[in-house]
Amino acid sequence: MSRLKCIFLAFACFAIAAAIRPITVAVAGDSGKGGVASRILVVQSYNPEYVWTQQIEKGLRDALAGVAVDVDVVYLDAKRRPDPDVQRAAARKVLARIEAEAPQVVVAVDDPAQAYLVTPFLKGRSSPQVVFCGVNAPLETYGYPAANVTGVRERYHFREGFELVKKIVPQAKRVAFLGEDSESMRYVAGDLREDQLQNGPYALDLAGVDQCGTFQEWQRKVRYYQDHADVLSFGPYNSLKDERTGRIADIDEVMAWTNAANTKPILGFADIAKQHGALCGILESGHEQGLLAGEMVRDILTTDRAAGLLSVKANVKGVVLINLKTAERLGVRVPYEIIEAATEVIR
Numbered sequence: 093m094s095r096l097k098c099i100f101l102a103f104a105c106f107a108i109a110a111a112i113r114p115i116t117v118a119v120a121g122d123s124g125k126g127g128v129a130s131r132i133l134v135v136q137s138y139n140p141e142y143v144w145t146q147q148i149e150k151g152l153r154d155a156l157a158g159v160a161v162d163v164d165v166v167y168l169d170a171k172r173r174p175d176p177d178v179q180r181a182a183a184r185k186v187l188a189r190i191e192a193e194a195p196q197v198v199v200a201v202d203d204p205a206q207a208y209l210v211t212p213f214l215k216g217r218s219s220p221q222v223v224f225c226g227v228n229a230p231l232e233t234y235g236y237p238a239a240n241v242t243g244v245r246e247r248y249h250f251r252e253g254f255e256l257v258k259k260i261v262p263q264a265k266r267v268a269f270l271g272e273d274s275e276s277m278r279y280v281a282g283d284l285r286e287d288q289l290q291n292g293p294y295a296l297d298l299a300g301v302d303q304c305g306t307f308q309e310w311q312r313k314v315r316y317y318q319d320h321a322d323v324l325s326f327g328p329y330n331s332l333k334d335e336r337t338g339r340i341a342d343i344d345e346v347m348a349w350t351n352a353a354n355t356k357p358i359l360g361f362a363d364i365a366k367q368h369g370a371l372c373g374i375l376e377s378g379h380e381q382g383l384l385a386g387e388m389v390r391d392i393l394t395t396d397r398a399a400g401l402l403s404v405k406a407n408v409k410g411v412v413l414i415n416l417k418t419a420e421r422l423g424v425r426v427p428y429e430i431i432e433a434a435t436e437v438i439r
Contacts, residue, residue, distance in 0.1 A: 129160040130393050131195040135186055135209060136167045137202035137226075142330065143363045144378045148201055148225065151382020152389070159390055164195075170204040171330040172340050174274070183208035195220050197389050197399075200243075201381075202226040203276050206234045215241055221392050221399040225385035226378075228279035231404065239400040244384045248327070248361045249374035249410040250284050251294060256372055256412070257323050257359045258295040260419075260426050264322035266299040267359070270313055271327025273305040280327045296323060307332040307341040307349075314354055325359040326370075344368075357422060360413060366436065371418045372426075374410040381407055411435045 134152065138145050149165065168182045186209055190198065198220045200210045206224060214222050215238045224243030231245065258264060269284060271277040281301050288294060299321040304310040310332050317324060334341045347368040360373030384405050392399055415438040419426050431437055
């Protein structure tokens, strides 16, 4: 390894160490066995500012209300620091903490936490019990479920989303699906293709499924699809690198540029679509992921059952989003019955 590489990794690992300082959340309630609160460590793959991360934590807290637990949260920051060596170093720091503090349950959120922590170090042990959520990869990728591992798989509501936007824009025929060039996006794109293979054509034809490594590549694709698609739909776009600076582009800046350059309706699948001006969406709920995972944690703590005895779940609720401000800007009329049935309407 070159000296420059070593310096880079040392600096990045120092930054990761800062990122994984805990946030302790005490959830009040009945005492556990012997009147002692149970310890839970939540390992978030991404950063605390990420809306998805925040919603999962809220769902966990809601599910554990009334149970005496001490919850610590650590962040691997894999969107902003995706280097595998950095992530492996961060995971080893978390492992050392698990060994020292012996939490009863580890909640591992999103794919990096599975790849760098659970699969190599925690799976198959007698303790701690592990509950995952936000996992995009096929479960066999990580050898799940296992004796001490269960959790919640994440799925995008592709079919329902394409049907929704087709009802709002009936003349639309082609949709492009764009996202970052990350492992999570590869799994999401795989789900998109697998759903089509298993269940037949979507309401819209796929004009393309593209993973962009940089913000500039994203810009080129958005411009290209102005003439080659009728609708744009987005997967995660949190790790687009700016070619000019070498840094991860701010997601608000990415979408400010996108909304200025794009003339097509945007269909969203994640919570961030509410902030970034999507016309509509069937959004997966981070809160639901956290709530389902938290219910599993609660079951483990109150019954002493091993995690592997609990069946793996998948999110089922879709948050129907309609943005009337965006509809007005695009000159699109949203049928009243769709507005009336929507979960969230931005006016």
